[in-house]
Amino acid sequence: MLRSIAPIVIGAAVGAAATSGVLYIQVASVEPELTGRSTTSSVGDEQRPGAPGPATQIPAGPDELETLGALSLIERPANVRAASLALIDVAGRDLDSIARIADVLPEADRLNFTFDAIAAIAAEDPASAIQLALALHDLPAQSEAIRRVAKVLARVDPQSALVNADAISDFELADVFRNTVLEEWAGNEPEGFLAFIETAAPSDIRGAGDAFAMAAAIQPENLLAMLDRIPQSARLSAERAALDVLVTTNTGVALAHLESLPMGNARESLYRSTAESYAEHDLDAALAWADSLQAPSDSAMNGVLWVLTKSDPVRSVDVLIAKLQAGGGPNAGFNANLVLQAFTPGPPELMSVVAQRLSSVDNTAVNTMYDSFMDDWARDDPEAAYDWVFANPDRLTTSAVGYLAMNLGSARPELAKQAADRLPPDLQGMWIRVVADQLARSNLDDALQWIDRYQGQPVYRQALGAALQSASLGGRVENPESLALFLDQQSADVRADSVAVVANAWAERDPAAAARWVERTELTDATEDRRGAAISNVAARWAARDAVAAEDWALGLTAGENRDRALGSVLSVTSGNGRVETRLLQAFSSDAAAQRSLAGTMTSLGRSDPDLGRELIERYITDPALRAQAEERLVQGVSGPSMPTGNVVSLR
Numbered sequence: 316m317l318r319s320i321a322p323i324v325i326g327a328a329v330g331a332a333a334t335s336g337v338l339y340i341q342v343a344s345v346e347p348e349l350t351g352r353s354t355t356s357s358v359g360d361e362q363r364p365g366a367p368g369p370a371t372q373i374p375a376g377p378d379e380l381e382t383l384g385a386l387s388l389i390e391r392p393a394n395v396r397a398a399s400l401a402l403i404d405v406a407g408r409d410l411d412s413i414a415r416i417a418d419v420l421p422e423a424d425r426l427n428f429t430f431d432a433i434a435a436i437a438a439e440d441p442a443s444a445i446q447l448a449l450a451l452h453d454l455p456a457q458s459e460a461i462r463r464v465a466k467v468l469a470r471v472d473p474q475s476a477l478v479n480a481d482a483i484s485d486f487e488l489a490d491v492f493r494n495t496v497l498e499e500w501a502g503n504e505p506e507g508f509l510a511f512i513e514t515a516a517p518s519d520i521r522g523a524g525d526a527f528a529m530a531a532a533i534q535p536e537n538l539l540a541m542l543d544r545i546p547q548s549a550r551l552s553a554e555r556a557a558l559d560v561l562v563t564t565n566t567g568v569a570l571a572h573l574e575s576l577p578m579g580n581a582r583e584s585l586y587r588s589t590a591e592s593y594a595e596h597d598l599d600a601a602l603a604w605a606d607s608l609q610a611p612s613d614s615a616m617n618g619v620l621w622v623l624t625k626s627d628p629v630r631s632v633d634v635l636i637a638k639l640q641a642g643g644g645p646n647a648g649f650n651a652n653l654v655l656q657a658f659t660p661g662p663p664e665l666m667s668v669v670a671q672r673l674s675s676v677d678n679t680a681v682n683t684m685y686d687s688f689m690d691d692w693a694r695d696d697p698e699a700a701y702d703w704v705f706a707n708p709d710r711l712t713t714s715a716v717g718y719l720a721m722n723l724g725s726a727r728p729e730l731a732k733q734a735a736d737r738l739p740p741d742l743q744g745m746w747i748r749v750v751a752d753q754l755a756r757s758n759l760d761d762a763l764q765w766i767d768r769y770q771g772q773p774v775y776r777q778a779l780g781a782a783l784q785s786a787s788l789g790g791r792v793e794n795p796e797s798l799a800l801f802l803d804q805q806s807a808d809v810r811a812d813s814v815a816v817v818a819n820a821w822a823e824r825d826p827a828a829a830a831r832w833v834e835r836t837e838l839t840d841a842t843e844d845r846r847g848a849a850i851s852n853v854a855a856r857w858a859a860r861d862a863v864a865a866e867d868w869a870l871g872l873t874a875g876e877n878r879d880r881a882l883g884s885v886l887s888v889t890s891g892n893g894r895v896e897t898r899l900l901q902a903f904s905s906d907a908a909a910q911r912s913l914a915g916t917m918t919s920l921g922r923s924d925p926d927l928g929r930e931l932i933e934r935y936i937t938d939p940a941l942r943a944q945a946e947e948r949l950v951q952g953v954s955g956p957s958m959p960t961g962n963v964v965s966l967r
Contacts, residue, residue, distance in 0.1 A: 351452055395420070399428055400435050410450055426456065434463035439477050441468055445492075449483065454640045463491045468480065469499035470573045474511060477519060480859055490522045491817050497526035505530045509541060528558035535560040539572065551581055558589045563596040570604065583614040590618025598623060602634075613648040619651055624657035631657075632669045639680040651684055661690045663699035666692055670703055674710040682712070690718035699724045701730060705737055713745065724753030745775040748781045755782035756789055763801070773906060779805070780812040787816040795821035799832050811842030817847035819856065826857035830868055847880045854884035863891050870902055879904050883912040889914035893924030910936045914945035921952015928952075 330649050383534060384549045396728035399416050400848045406412040414434045417425040429451070437444035441464070448460035461483070468476035483489040497520065501508040508530055512520060520526075527549075531538050539557040540608045542550055561569035573589060576582040594601035598619075605619045607611070624631040637653065638647050670692065693700040700719055704711060716738070723731040731750045738746050747769060748811035754762035763780040769775040783802075786792050798817050812834060833849045850872070857865035862885065869881035882899050889895060895916065903909035913935055920928035936942045 317509035327393070334531075338523070344516060363433045363935045375531075382475055396424075396428070396431070400432060403432055403435060408440070410447055413447075425513060429456075430460045430463050433460045435883055437467045438471070442482060443477075445479060449485070449488070452954045454487075457485075457488055461488050461492050462495045462756040465495035467497050469496040470503065471499075473500035473507070475552060485887045487653070493519055494522045497523050498529055501526040502533075505533045506748050509534070510538060511548070512546075512553075513541070513544045515546065517546050520546065522551045523549055523557065524552045527553045528559070531556040531560045535564065536568070539568075555585055556696045558593040560586060562589050566593070566600075569593075574610065578610075583612065585615040586612045587618040590615040591622050593620035596628065602964075612650065613650060615652055616649045620654045623656055628658050628661055629668050629672070632672045635684065636672060636676055636678075636681055639684065640676070640678055642680075651680075652687065653783065655684065655687050655691055658688060659695040663696060663702070666696070666699060667703045667881065671707070671710075671916060674707070674715075676714075680823060684838070686712060686714035686718065689715040690722075693719040693722035697726045698730070699945050701727075701734065707852075708739065713742065716742050717745060717749055722751035725756070726794040727951040728754055728757075730764075744777065748777045751778040752781040752785045755785040756791065758845070759783075759786040759793075759798075762786070776809050776812060778805075779809060783813040784816045787820040792820035795824060796828065799829075799836075800850040803836065807837065807839045807842060810836065811838055811845040814838070814845055815848035815852055822853040822856035826853055826860060826865070827855050827868075830857070834872075847877045850877050851880040851884045858885045858888035862892075862894070864894060874902075874904055877911070878902070879908045883915065886912055886916050890919040891923055893920070894925060895920070895927065896930060910938055910941050914941050914948065917945045917948035918952040921949045921954075923947060925953050 321818075338525050389398055399420060402416050405486070406416055413429055416432070417428050420428055433444050433447045436447065444464045445461070448464055451457045451460055455583065465476065468479065473496050477493060478488045480492045480496075483492055497508065500511070507629060508526065512523070517960075529539065531553075535557045536554055537547070538559065541556055542557075545553050558569050558572065561572075569589060573582075573586060576585065590601060590605060593604065599618045602623065605615045608615060620634070623634065635649075638649065639651075641647055658666065661669075668690065670685070673681060673688055676682075681862050689704075690699065697719070701723055704715070704719055720731065720734075722899070723734065728750075735743060736746050747766075749763050751766050752877065754765065759782065763779075766775060766778045766782060769778060774919055783798070792798055795817060799821060802813055802817055817827050818833045821832065829899065830850075830853050833846065833853055836846070836849075839845055854865055854869055857868065863889075865885050869878060869885050872881055873880040886895060886899055897911075900909045900913060903912065913931060917928050917932070920931070928945075932942060
């Protein structure tokens with residue numbers, strides 16, 4: 316039965332019950348040892364550890380449903396758990412049987428019971444328990460069940476338990492099993508664990524960080540002293556665990572060890588982690604230590620400042636400002652971007668003070684940090700950042716406003732729209748443009764309706780261009796034909812700004828219709844050059860869908876620069892498939908234009924068909940400088956990574 320892991324008393328009631336043909340399972344009020352908690356039960360007026368308590372009787376047949384249903388008669392959760400585990404041998408040691416027991420338990424307890432049941436089976440049959448764990452429905456469940464099986468086996472014989480990992484084919488789950496065994500071993504018997512580590516295979520201890528932390532909590536000096544005997548692959552993890560404890564229990568030893576380390580990445584990593592542990596234990600002492608290092612370490616300062624910022628952001632910002640204003644010194648260095656990440660998330664009242672302090676200093680480095688802080692704050696808590704910004708209009712910078720507009724436009728679009736009218740004129744245009752871009756990423760119609768209120772103002776053209784570009788490049792244009800009709804109703808300058816991006820969006824769905832629109836759309840003499848970008852986009856999108864049709868369309872265009880661009884876009888796409896039509900090369904307006912376009916395809920040809928590339932260079936590229944450039948690109952394509960073919964969208 317289950318006595319090997321839990322003192323559960325199972326017996327048959329006799330007498331009147333026996334004459335009725337009903338068998339009873341008597342389950343003592345006791346917690347299985349799986350939980351790691353001691354148990355007591357009554358013996359007269361005394362309590363003695365490990366003995367069964369007042370028993371609960373459960374009918375055990377002849378009807379299994381009756382047996383399972385009797386679980387609902389038990390009041391104490393601990394008794395329900397013990398009784399449920401006791402029924403495993405009655406119902407069966409497989410997932411279906413475990414599930415039948417779990418189904419009569421409260422929903423919140425079912426999964427946890429399943430894990431405990433598999434762990435209970437592990438005490439007598441490790442291989443079966445592991446297979447049951449692996450058969451669970453998803454990876455998180457499998458991982459937790461494997462972890463509990465490992466804990467049970469580690470308490471019996473941890474070194475033998477590790478052998479069971481070989482039965483787990485999944486790399487990640489095998490590591491969960493090994494690491495749990497090692498962690499249990501280190502916590503229960505650190506001497507044995509450390510002795511094992513000296514001769515362990517690297518594969519057995521590659522994730523032993525938590526186990527080292529357990530051993531270090533008990534014997535940090537021993538762990539530090541044996542570093543040279545630990546396999547190289549695990550040494551840094553063991554060293555970090557020992558130092559994290561020693562810096563709080565024997566600070567002098569830990570800091571002396573750090574100073575003895577040779578320069579390098581491992582040293583800096585240890586300085587960072589140890590500095591954090593030191594700062595969590597004694598912040599003032601850690602800060603003084605980081606400031607006084609004779610061999611300066613940015614990593615040590617980063618670790619201390621990270622903890623300082625998390626625990627006291629206002630004090631931290633004052634320290635950071637002082638360091639930035641000092642402009643140098645042996646221990647003044649720190650990673651500003653890293654430390655900034657520690658400010659957020661944070662309470663709005665403290666973040667407001669941080670923003671106030673950073674924005675009040677006339678220093679380039681501090682100003683840069685202020686802008687970055689506002690970006691982080693607006694991303695984490697856009698409403699709090701919004702409230703502060705509009706309560707302190709004299710502290711606004713272009714960058715800070717831009718970050719807020721971007722994050723507010725994404726998270727709180729309605730609030731972002733309302734905010735536009737509260738800004739001073741010199742910042743309003745940028746705000747509207749950035750918010751329009753963000754709105755169009757999720758709802759282009761909403762963006763266009765909002766932008767329409769600014770018709771006749773210079774910002775309208777900028778905002779409309781930003782919205783259309785964002786929607787087009789993001790593939791969020793649902794009806795490009797309607798968008799083209801909308802653009803036809805705009806001024807020539809507005810139309811010219813966006814003709815290329817609308818053509819790109821339409822060509823992705825219907826290149827022939829997009830081509831007709833691009834050819835006929837009205838542009839002024841001053842903006843006619845924008846048509847070329849639109850033609851290039853259509854040609855590239857069309858070639859990706861139907862190369863022959865795109866080639867025929869490009870060849871049918873009027874000779875000139877626009878046809879050259881269309882031909883070049885088609886060649887750029889087809890060369891990625893190792894195909895170059897000589898009729899296209901012959902249709903360029905000049906040999907020089909054909910050679911330039913052909914040279915531009917050589918990187919793609921190097922990946923798809925380098926022999927064809929060499930032949931084309933030899934036959935068509937006569938300009939010495941262009942030939943050298945083409946040959947260099949061909950070599951880059953041959954030696955470089957394989958890349959997907961496609962077009963580069965022209966925005967202008």
